[in-house]
Amino acid sequence: MPDGTIEQKKGRKFDQVLAGARQVFLSDGFDGASVDDIARAAGVSKATLYSYFPDKRFLFMQMAKTECQRQAETTLEAVDIAAPIETVLRDIASQMVNFITSEFGQRIFRICVGESDRFPELGREFYESGPKMVRDRMVDVFHLAIERGELQIDDVTLAADQFHELCKADLFPRMVFSMASEFTEAEKMRVVDGAVDVFMARYGV
Amino acid sequence: MPDGTIEQKKGRKFDQVLAGARQVFLSDGFDGASVDDIARAAGVSKATLYSYFPDKRFLFMQMAKTECQRQAETTLEAVDIAAPIETVLRDIASQMVNFITSEFGQRIFRICVGESDRFPELGREFYESGPKMVRDRMVDVFHLAIERGELQIDDVTLAADQFHELCKADLFPRMVFSMASEFTEAEKMRVVDGAVDVFMARYGV
DNA sequence: TTCTGTATAAACTGATCAGTTCACTTCGAG
DNA sequence: CTCGAAGTGAACTGATCAGTTTATACAGAA
Structure with a gap:
């Protein structure tokens, strides 16, 4: 912890989730995108996704x-x-x-x-x-x-x-x-x- | 039938439905609007609404x-x-x-x-x-x-x-x-x- | 009166989906 | 070797909603 990665809020899958969100939201829109799809696209479990982001809206905003x-x-x-x-x-x-x-x-x-x-x-x-x-x-x-x-x-x-x-x-x-x-x-x-x-x-x- | 109203495709409640649709769609968006809401706003039963319009999309387009x-x-x-x-x-x-x-x-x-x-x-x-x-x-x-x-x-x-x-x-x-x-x-x-x-x-x- | 077309309310079907929970795995640090 | 944090997958809850169906009412025309 003395050096290195201070930048990320949390664990290793954060960027993965964001990338999945980007992909699905951009192609399906907000309502069209399902959280299950995003989790799948991100190669991450839904539970993990929800451990990073409190809800769908927040995830979308962040993306x-x-x-x-x-x-x-x-x-x-x-x-x-x-x-x-x-x-x-x-x-x-x-x-x-x-x-x-x-x-x-x-x-x-x-x-x-x-x-x-x-x-x-x-x-x-x-x-x-x-x-x-x-x-x-x-x-x-x-x-x-x-x-x-x-x-x-x-x-x-x-x-x-x-x-x-x-x-x-x-x-x-x-x-x-x-x-x-x-x-x-x-x-x-x-x-x-x-x-x-x-x-x-x-x-x- | 010899004179008068040739303009309307069907019965008397047609315009009412459209007016209700206008109100609800415009304030809630497409996904946000529920057909029940529209029927209620139009003062019409859901069955009647569906007798005029085949589905939600079509109603929206028409509006x-x-x-x-x-x-x-x-x-x-x-x-x-x-x-x-x-x-x-x-x-x-x-x-x-x-x-x-x-x-x-x-x-x-x-x-x-x-x-x-x-x-x-x-x-x-x-x-x-x-x-x-x-x-x-x-x-x-x-x-x-x-x-x-x-x-x-x-x-x-x-x-x-x-x-x-x-x-x-x-x-x-x-x-x-x-x-x-x-x-x-x-x-x-x-x-x-x-x-x-x-x-x-x-x-x- | 009776038939017909238009209307209604309400219950129902089938599906989707956000968000939660749980029992279980993985893996690195101490 | 073990503890704990991070992750997993699958089932589950609760809710919403489009669209259908049914039993019923009521008008005007024949």
Whole structure:
């Protein structure tokens, strides 16, 4: 105990349970997932599962939080801020579009939306570690570009939200309402370019 | 039978059942709603309910379709197309924002999103009678404005989708993830004005 | 009056599922 | 070698719920 693993709350199967939960919740939704299925997917007995998590809701929340954090970390990292603002925006837009149209993005969104009436904490958690983080990151980028005289923005947070929304045009509703599940590069490009164009027309110098 | 009511598929309690379904589904979601509750809310026996609708899913679909149509009819009607395009856009944006932030808009969206994995028809139905109709209507407006030399748009449907998305900035994520349930007029105005500004900067002559 | 179609209440079936309990195993530390 | 913590599997409880059935009521039309 003097060294090593302080990180984990409890025994060795904790991560296993979370992985099983991830798999089953993501493919079946909250109500659709049965605890027996999760235990089976995790390769763990139900009793063990319940020794780690007090109930199904809690397990779900924990899973969702973990997943969101992981996602937020990998997104918006590989953007070259030194490049001209149009390039930066195009990169960011691409990443957003890719996330929105990804299997994972779609599923986690679906569950959070559907369930955040019954447990609002979930929605809030997701917002904080998802859209909120993206917005903050964008605001930073904008400030930099403003300093460099590339952009002129009065309401920076609004601009960030607008950009984010612009990246959803067409794709998002079609995705979310099961009109399409995959998109061609051309379809994505159309939206990305459109978003950058509109944004620059208003906020470019 | 020579005159009168051809419209209804079956007997007198049909609408009652639908009304009960509307009430319970909208407040409890699909899984949350029990058929017994619906029958009770409708003031109808369960047997009667099942004589009208083959099962719960079908009842739900029917309710959602009906509601969407009703909503689509009342929205985007009282817009004065003769007015200058900026005014027209502002009116439309206001209506969109009001719908997005409405109790009903939020609930129906939540259910459709959460459930359209399990029955994709629902999502499609909603898309066709919701976003799609709005888009078509907007495209008409744009064409008119282009003819009048007020707008210049290459990809008209993309522009319509962009405008729609711009109206969701900030408000929509906060609403959907339970960060807020009501908004001040000022908050709404900020988004409406922002949307029109951005849109006109790109597509205005 | 009688027949028919629509309605009802209430009991019932069959299934699912969250969460608990229990008797038993495994394995590492002292 | 033994103790105890962590894990297992299977049975069990209690509850909910979709959908069915049955026996009954009541209307208007023939």
